[in-house]
Amino acid sequence: MLLSLFGQPDPDSTLVNAARGGDVRAFDALVHRYHGRVRQFVRSRLDSAIDSDDVIQDVFVSAWKELPGFRGRSRFKTWLFGIALHRCADAWRKHQRLRALLGEMEVPFDSWPEDTWGDNPEGWPAAVIERTELRRHLGRLSEAERQVLELYYYAELNMPEISALLEINLSTLKYRFYQAHRNLRRHLEEPVESPVGAPASRARK
Amino acid sequence: MKCRHWQQTLFLHAHGQLGGFPRLLVDSHLQGCDNCRAQWARWVVERERLQRALQPAPGSDREASASIQQVAAAIRAEAMVNPASPKVSPRGAPDSARGRQRVTLILGAALAALAFAATASVVEPGLRQAGILPRSKFSGVSSPFGIGGKDCGDVGPPGLTVPAPAGMFGTVTNIGRAGNRKPTGTGPAAAAPVCDQCPNCARKQAGGPTAAVPAVMECKHPGSGTTAPAAAPQAVPVTTGN
Numbered sequence: 001m002l003l004s005l006f007g008q009p010d011p012d013s014t015l016v017n018a019a020r021g022g023d024v025r026a027f028d029a030l031v032h033r034y035h036g037r038v039r040q041f042v043r044s045r046l047d048s049a050i051d052s053d054d055v056i057q058d059v060f061v062s063a064w065k066e067l068p069g070f071r072g073r074s075r076f077k078t079w080l081f082g083i084a085l086h087r088c089a090d091a092w093r094k095h096q097r098l099r100a101l102l103g104e105m106e107v108p109f110d111s112w113p114e115d116t117w118g119d120n121p122e123g124w125p126a127a128v129i130e131r132t133e134l135r136r137h138l139g140r141l142s143e144a145e146r147q148v149l150e151l152y153y154y155a156e157l158n159m160p161e162i163s164a165l166l167e168i169n170l171s172t173l174k175y176r177f178y179q180a181h182r183n184l185r186r187h188l189e190e191p192v193e194s195p196v197g198a199p200a201s202r203a204r205k
Numbered sequence: 206m207k208c209r210h211w212q213q214t215l216f217l218h219a220h221g222q223l224g225g226f227p228r229l230l231v232d233s234h235l236q237g238c239d240n241c242r243a244q245w246a247r248w249v250v251e252r253e254r255l256q257r258a259l260q261p262a263p264g265s266d267r268e269a270s271a272s273i274q275q276v277a278a279a280i281r282a283e284a285m286v287n288p289a290s291p292k293v294s295p296r297g298a299p300d301s302a303r304g305r306q307r308v309t310l311i312l313g314a315a316l317a318a319l320a321f322a323a324t325a326s327v328v329e330p331g332l333r334q335a336g337i338l339p340r341s342k343f344s345g346v347s348s349p350f351g352i353g354g355k356d357c358g359d360v361g362p363p364g365l366t367v368p369a370p371a372g373m374f375g376t377v378t379n380i381g382r383a384g385n386r387k388p389t390g391t392g393p394a395a396a397a398p399v400c401d402q403c404p405n406c407a408r409k410q411a412g413g414p415t416a417a418v419p420a421v422m423e424c425k426h427p428g429s430g431t432t433a434p435a436a437a438p439q440a441v442p443v444t445t446g447n
């Protein structure tokens with residue numbers, strides 16, 4: 001079993017090694033394992049005007065193509081979310097350029113609706129309302145703070161992994177992590193400005 | 206330290222990001238401070254709420270499955286277009302895996318060498334006694350790789366000199382050229398029998414600088430009759446290749 005830089009055994013090592021040998025089915029298993037989290041992560045970072053499924057596909061195809069370069073210094077999951085982070089940034093830049101070409105002004109960030117539940121929050125289960133509410137407030141944080149929380153909660157990476165991925169000092173990261181939670185708490189305590197389901201105003205750089 | 210100074214530390218503790226001494230400090234403070242304990246508990250509740258709420262959304266199986274199928278199709282298309290895509294290149298194996306392979310190879314080679322050496326040391330004297338192998342000036346525990354020298358004191362090409370006082374294998378005493386070798390055996394080898402014909406033995410008799418002549422060696426000169434019993438454990442230089 002591979003040991004990552006942080007001494008953790010990588011639970012994906014068997015599948016990763018098989019996929020490196022060209023085993024497409026082993027890679028399918030990795031796609032099944034991480035698709036949900038990657039999808040959640042990509043959707044949390046992108047405007048609903050961007051086709052998230054295209055970006056998700058791009059993430060996994062890139063991972064497949066770049067697998068020979070994966071050295072096992074991190075867990076496969078950490079490496080995969082590093083690719084997801086870059087693909088989201090690429091998609092966002094492309095989207096912004098397109099908007100500029102079309103002459104659109106800065107428009108509010110339109111987050112992805114909850115799967116299955118549609119745009120109308122009436123009749124949503126309490127858990128879905130809470131999730132939507134949290135996602136909306138997450139969208140009010142700064143990009144740097146939101147990025148850390150998304151990698152921690154959606155991708156379930158630990159602090160040293162996030163620190164290595166974002167190339168920031170661990171102490172700085174921990175302080176940013178703390179500040180993000182404090183600001184999120186502050187937003188959650190503020191009186192509700194718009195009903196759940198309405199898009200939070202946010203623009204990505 | 207006032208309670209307000211504990212806030213970030215309490216948060217990190219609630220997220221399992223503290224270890225060692227800082228964690229013990231917080232633990233002991235929490236035991237005696239109701240206010241900080243309440244703050245800590247609030248961070249724990251918020252963390253659990255976020256973890257629960259930000260899980261991949263349930264009830265999205267149909268959409269997710271369509272997306273997975275789209276990914277799988279794209280991977281297959283990529284594998285068709287570029288079948289060499291993810292192949293294991295010699296330098297491409299994960300570092301830890303390559304390291305393990307290397308260690309396994311080295312260990313395997315070392316074990317094979319040891320097994321060969323042991324077999325050679327047991328079989329070789331018998332073969333020489335039986336006349337199957339030509340008689341050598343070395344008998345008993347000799348160079349397992351069949352590297353012989355030109356004279357009594359010359360134990361072979363430069364390499365590792367390993368005295369074996371309690372069997373075949375001992376500590377590496379010297380690494381370097383043959384001329385620099387200084388066998389450190391202090392056992393019976395120091396009082397090894399010498400002949401009066403070979404130059405090395407002659408130097409030894411004259412009190413000049415010589416390499417210690419192991420007792421298990423027998424002098425090749427006829428009539429010297431100085432063969433030590435092979436069974437006695439002796440300090441024998443064993444030269445291995447680099």
Ligand SMILES: [Zn+2]
Nearest residue numbers: 208238240241
């Ligand atoms: Zn206190």
